[in-house]
Amino acid sequence: MTIGTTIHSFSTCPSTNDLAKRLAREGSAEGTVVIADEQTEGRGTKGRSWHSPRGQGLYASVILRPRRADLSLLxxxxxxxxxxxxxxxxGLEVALEWPNDIVWKHRKLGGILCEGEFLGNAVSFAVLGVGLNIGQKREDFPAALRRxxxxxxxxxxxxxDRAALEKSLWPVLNRWYAAWVRGRKDEIVRTYESKLVIPxxxxVEVRKAGGTLRGVYRGLDLRARLKIEVDEEQMxxxxxxxxxIDYNYGAS
Structure with missing residues (x-):
């Protein structure tokens, strides 16, 4: 399997993830890529919308057919x-914001959306969506996003050049996916941690549905979960x- 061997390109679509899921259900091979110049219903995690104007970004989804059901590190x-x-x-050095964002100087540059479909306890396929802002000027963003x-x-x-970025992305993504398939969880997590904006x-202050916690960030576990020390107990x-998460509180 090589990511990017088969690429379906569209001028516009509602969502590349939705198109990729349809193709996966129809039997498309692992590594198949769906890419669009524009998404009219692009989305991120937790149902948030993803601003995807024509010709301004990289909006792509990859079909994966992993054998393990735990997709947390994808x-x-x-x-x-x-x-x-x-x-x-x-040549630009950017950073990561747990769990899904790509940032530059604390502004969102891109995001990852991973969605899986299961048959019982077994994964049928996963779709890995990538959205990167490439060509926008400040005024191209909706007013609510400009800050x-x-x-x-x-x-x-x-x-x-989006084509140059794509040319770099598929082989790099292929190599890291191979590391995931081979179970190199520690390498993935440690590399990810080294690029996080949270030192x-x-x-940190963590806002949950039931309230807010304040504690010390102690890294990630091998299922991509946040380790927080609260009153000398680890959560x-x-x-x-x-x-x-708000992490602008100095260090302990």
Whole structure:
């Protein structure tokens, strides 16, 4: 299997993840990529929308057919691959924000959306979606996003060739996916942690449905869960439990 051997390109679509899921159900091979110039109903995690204007970003989804049911490290693996591809294609060093975001100077540059479909306890397929802001100027973002979003063009002060970024992304993503398939969980997690904007020992506030916790960030476990020390006791929190994290509280 090689990611990017088969690529389905569209000028516009509602969602590349939805198209990839349809193709996966119809039997498309692992490694098949769906990419679009525009998404009219692009989405991120927790049902949030993803602004996907025509010709301004990379909006792509990859069909995967993993044999293990635990997909928790796939977003981390994809984040590491995206950072490596961005650096290779543009020279820009960017960072990761747990669990799904790619950031530059604390502004959102991209995101990862992993969705799986199961038959009983076995995974039928997974779809790994990647959205990267490439060509936007500040005024191209909706007013609500201008203080929190950025693009490669804004970060670099020049235009970026999407084709060059794609050329870097598929082989890098293929290599990191192979590491995941081979069970190299520790390598994926440690590499991901080294690129996180949250420094080790930072004091964080974690907002959950039931209230807010304040504690010390102690890293990630091998299922991509956050380890927080609260009153000298360690808590393990999954992405599904957390609404927001604020880590601008110095270090402990």
């Amino acid at each position: 977003p981390l693996m994809a984040g590491v691959a995206c950072l490596e591809a961005i650096r290779e294609a543009t 929190t979003a950025t693009s490669l063009r804004l970060a670099l002060g020049r235009e970026v 080790a020992g930072a004091v 393990i929190l999954s992405p599904a439990e957390i609404l927001a």
